Amino acid sequence: MTFTAEKVSPDIVIVRGAGTLDMVSALELRAIIAAAISRGDCRIAMDLSGIDDVDWSGLGALVSCLTRARRAGGDLRIAEPSDAVVLGLHRSKLERVFEVFDSADGAYRE
Template sequence: MSNFDQRTLESGVVVLKPSGRLNMVAAPALRKELHAVVERGHKHVVVDLSGIDLIDSSGLGALISGLKVARQAGGDLRLAAPTRQVVSVLELTNLNRVLSTHAAPESAFDDQP
């Protein structure tokens, strides 16, 4: 059972929405869920970060792990609606160059056919 809200858009993109703190306590569950989503055949994944109060290096590691597994499956992982704290951490770590962010989950894969 997932601790994250999960839905599938009409396009087939899976949206995961964690909430609260994405730290060393919550990150392993997110990593596991991201891997499970891709293993079920969904290679385009959006993580909706609008409900995240805090992200640390463990949370970033879970996102990078999800990105890696999605790309190995021929897809991608994108972030949506990051909070100010998340944006700051992504910029400080330069991960904003690796993890693309979008205003809303529905528009994260608009560039895909």
């Protein structure tokens, strides 16, 4: 699993993931999000188009990161979710918790 983070405005960062979002990669995701928030990048767009599989630990990490972002006065929005992510969100009923967008650039377009 690989993650990249790209700052696109003073407080917005796009985090892109590729591979499997599971218990191991969830730790890396939490660390990347924590680092972004500590730099003041509290509005996060998660581009999940490259995720080929997600398990319960991965979904739990997304919820944890969302909570952390909101506590810092921001938000975490999902962009371009892969079919695996859409299925995981649906099965876990988390589709009601996350805002989902067609593109990472559009997640914070106002």
